[in-house]
Amino acid sequence: MGNLGSRFQSSPPGLTCVCHKRKRNAYCDCCDSEQDDEDALLDIPRRKKLKSTSKYIYQTLFLNGENSDIRICALGQAWNLHKVYLCQSGYFSSMFSGSWRESNMMVIELEIPDQNIDTEALQVVFGSLYRDDVLIKPSRVVSILAAACMLQLDGLIQQCGETMKENISVKTVCGYYASASIYGLDSVIKKCHEWLLNNLMTHQNVDLMKELGYMMEQLIRSSDLSVMQVEMDVYTALKKWMFLQLNPSWEGPIKQLLADADAWLCKRRTGPFLDTEDGAAFPSVFKHIRLQYIINDLASARILERDNILPADWLSSMYKNQWFAMLRTEFDNDNGPQDANKEDFEMSSMRCGRKLAKDGDYCWRWTGFNFGFDLLVTYTNRFIVFKRNTLSQPCGGAVSLQPRRHLAYRLRLASFDSNGKLVCSRSTGHQLLTLEKDQEYVVMNLDSRLLSFPLYVCCNFLYTSSQSDHRTDASTEPEGSTRSVC
Incomplete structure (x- = not known):
């Protein structure tokens, strides 16, 4: 030591x-x-929180109006502002830099031609010029967007768009869609359209059906519409929608809506409803129903005849087309689509779906005459499997015994949160498949995927080829093909 x-x-x-x-x-x-x-x-800087410059500027210059060099008046309210900050706006930048008479004025009266703009929205928009960030309430976003567009504030317009996309729900989707169309927010329009395609049929709602106007035609024509069960359910949804458009004061639960719509139509059965004055606004929407997949089921065909909504020539021409399609399948060896004709698929494929409430084992088929193609769909052990069911059919006349049959398909899976927003989704994309008798094919393997239930399975199928591909020469029939005669 x-x-x-x-x-x-x-x-x-x-x-x-x-x-x-x-x-x-x-x-x-x-x-x-x-x-x-x-x-x-x-040499290491120490971080110490000082009073935010942005907050100081916002409080002192904007809220208190200190050292203001211009006064903006609009909708009965005035703001003491500063030209140097207002020039962030394309609207004011042009006003102050040009030969406009307002460029040297100390007080400017703003004309507000857009009814969506109110004083609260102007307060937010003017305030955004003095701070780094802006909190936008989803309930106020349309008014703020309108003001931001008028004053040409691109950054705030973009933020409004992001707020809208994050808050799409059954209560906001129609208003957001309409506003995005007015103010040119294409990404919001697309997001709202996707939400409606996913939720219109899977989560039917009375208030939403009342609000849907011209948008319904775009939804019904799309092959991406998530249909639950079969095309007949699209027709039923349109019938309820039409009733609500003509009776907007109707109130009641969704379960009562169809019965009241049928009772209302029953009183007006003097001819095809779409040919009447009341029905004149709806043919452009109903024409996008894929009737060929409704008249292939006897019970559904009878309902069409009973309702008498559609013009007679619509049905007669469709019965004729389907009869020839059946004959081609039976006598002309139409074994299904063999080329990736996506346009034909998008316009003509059968739309159907199924809701799986919880994880488990499921097997189902969609009813109706499907040109001899009895397709079983199985969900088990997180696999989705297609099977061409042939030999176990109780009635051979309903099943094609051709050695091979072709089909085009697209299968999509989706699950949603409480606001209808996609939680998870997966799609096979457009595919072509050839199946032999009773052959099974694994369409999707979900073993390694985290799934959220209920799970919605949405399918598109095309069993017959387009008419341009039909062969009329019986000699081209494949060797070994057989027919069943009842």
């Missing part, structure tokens, strides 16, 4: 050994590295 103490006797005053808490000298072995660390620490 004596030697250690002697080493510190000559330490210069004022220098303290970090590890020994005493005066140190240049020869302290234990402190040589500590001195380097201490020097390094002096």
Whole structure:
């Protein structure tokens, strides 16, 4: 200890050994590295929260209006502002830099031609010029967007668009869609359209059906419409929608809506409803129903005849087309689509779906005459499997016994949160498939995927080829093909 103490006797005053808490000298072995660390620490900036400049500017200049050099008046309210901040707006920048008479005025009266703009929206928009960030309430976003568009504030317009996309729900989707169309927010229009395609049929809602006007035609014509069960359910949804458009004061639960719509139509059965004055606004929407997949089921065909909504020539021409399609399948060897004709698929494929309430084993088929193609769909052990069901059919006349049959398909899976927003989704995309008798094919393997239930399975199928591909020469029939005669 004596030697250690002697080493510190000559330490210069004022220098303290970090590890020994005493005066140190240049020869302290234990402190040589500590001195380097201490020097390094002096170069590291320390973060201390000061009063935000942005908050100070917002409070002092915007809210208090200190040193204001211009007064903006609109909708009965006035704001004491500053030209240097207003020039962030394309609207005011042009006004102040050009030969406009307002460029030298101290007080400017703003004309507000857009009824969506109110004083609260102008307060937010003017305030955004004085701060780094803006909080936009989803309930106020349309008014703020309108004001931002008028004043040409691109950054705020973009933020409004993001707010709208994040808050699409059954209560907001129609208003957001209409506003995005007015103010040119294509990404919001697309997002709202996707939400409606996913939710119109899977989560039917009375208020939403009342609000849907011209948008319904775009939804019904799309092959991406998530149909639950079969095309007949699209027709039923349109019938309820039409009733609500003509009876907007109707109130009641969704379960009562169809019965009341049928009773209302029953009183007006003097001829095809779409040919009447009341029905004149709806043919452009109903024409996008894929009737060929409704008249292939006896019960559904009878409902069409009973309702008497559609013009007679619509149905007669469709019955004729389907009859020839059946004959081609039976006698002309139409074994299904063999080319990737996506346009034909998008316009003519059968739309159907199924809701899986919880994980488990499921097997189902969609009813109707499907040109001899009895397709079973199975969900088990997180696999989705298609099977061409042939030999186990109780009635052979309903099933094609051709050695091979072709089909085009697209299968999509989706699950949603409480607002109808996609939680997870997956799609096979457009595919062509050839199946032999009773052959099974794994369409999707979900074993490694985290799934959320209920799970919606949405399918598109095309069993017959387009008419341009039909062969009329019976000699081209594949060798070994057989027909079943009942």
